[in-house]
Amino acid sequence: MTAVKSMPLSRTDAVAAAPARPRLLTILTIVTPIALVISLYVALFVARTEVDQGDVQRLFYIHLPAFFGGFFAFTATVVGGIAYLRTRNAKWDRLAVAGVEVGLALSLINLLTGMFWARPIWNTWWTWDPRLTAEAIMVLTYFAYLMLRAGIDNADTRRRFAAIYGVLAFTTVIITLVITRIRPDTIHPVVVGPSVQTEAQGMFDIQATEGVRLALYTGFVPWAVLIPVTLMWYRVRLEALAERAALLKSRLLER
Amino acid sequence: MPILFQTAEVSGIPYTADYLFGGLAVIAVIMLVFIGSLYLRFQNVRKDIALAEQLAEE
Numbered sequence: 001m002t003a004v005k006s007m008p009l010s011r012t013d014a015v016a017a018a019p020a021r022p023r024l025l026t027i028l029t030i031v032t033p034i035a036l037v038i039s040l041y042v043a044l045f046v047a048r049t050e051v052d053q054g055d056v057q058r059l060f061y062i063h064l065p066a067f068f069g070g071f072f073a074f075t076a077t078v079v080g081g082i083a084y085l086r087t088r089n090a091k092w093d094r095l096a097v098a099g100v101e102v103g104l105a106l107s108l109i110n111l112l113t114g115m116f117w118a119r120p121i122w123n124t125w126w127t128w129d130p131r132l133t134a135e136a137i138m139v140l141t142y143f144a145y146l147m148l149r150a151g152i153d154n155a156d157t158r159r160r161f162a163a164i165y166g167v168l169a170f171t172t173v174i175i176t177l178v179i180t181r182i183r184p185d186t187i188h189p190v191v192v193g194p195s196v197q198t199e200a201q202g203m204f205d206i207q208a209t210e211g212v213r214l215a216l217y218t219g220f221v222p223w224a225v226l227i228p229v230t231l232m233w234y235r236v237r238l239e240a241l242a243e244r245a246a247l248l249k250s251r252l253l254e255r
Numbered sequence: 256m257p258i259l260f261q262t263a264e265v266s267g268i269p270y271t272a273d274y275l276f277g278g279l280a281v282i283a284v285i286m287l288v289f290i291g292s293l294y295l296r297f298q299n300v301r302k303d304i305a306l307a308e309q310l311a312e313e
Contacts, residue, residue, distance in 0.1 A: 116278035
């Protein structure tokens with residue numbers, strides 16, 4: 001038994017093993033689910049029920065932070081894209097693609113929770129409102145990023161294309177963010193900050209219901225910060241491993 | 256009675272909890288699919304690397 005334990009790892013085992021996980025990532029992996037459970041508890045059991053909308057209004061405590069989590073991830077894509085174009089270092093491309101995947105997941109959560117809220121409040125799952133349309137275009141634009149990226153074999157071309165696309169695609173995020181503040185005809189409520197709206201439906205006063213602010217702030221910690229950072233970090237590590245696998249395969253083919 | 260299960264008859268607040276649970280279910284599905292996909296891709300890439308190294312040694 002001792003002999004087996006003392007045997008050196010083969011080269012295969014050494015390469016197959018993932019690079020050691022940084023301590024900060026391990027901490028994030030533990031803290032993120034804890035923060036998520038706390039935020040859900042506050043949203044479901046601490047915040048009082050909104051009197052006009054009922055319990056479905058509690059989706060707001062995830063809906064809004066998830067959008068900003070997606071915003072954060074797509075911003076990482078812009079940073080990664082610009083940095084890649086300046087340095088041509090592949091690590092920035094990894095950050096960019098990680099931002100798109102995580103941003104898409106969070107944007108889908110934002111979009112679908114909005115639909116579940118809209119059904120009882122607007123009496124429809126979907127309407128071609130300016131905000132909803134803008135967000136749908138944003139999500140489709142980033143889906144196209146992944147599809148087009150997967151279709152380019154040459155790594156340098158793929159990274160260069162993805163960097164430029166990722167920077168330009170961010171315009172859809174900006175439009176989605178500001179459209180409720182520049183289009184008065186949207187029915188999507190603006191709950192936080194100034195608004196030019198005249199036809200908003202499903203508005204509620206953030207200060208009228210006890211616990212709304214607390215639930216919202218508690219929701220921002222996991223959904224807008226911890227989840228995007230943790231998932232992007234894992235996705236970056238996955239991309240680095242995938243690049244290593246591709247390199248090994250190409251060397252084998254050259255032999 | 257927990258606040259989540261209030262009914263219109265009890266409180267005068269509209270009963271919309273079913274849509275809340277639907278939304279939470281969708282969130283759980285998206286997160287599980289994403290994390291599961293990450294896990295599977297990690298496993299596949301590790302297998303690829305191990306196989307490539309093994310072939311390189313042979």
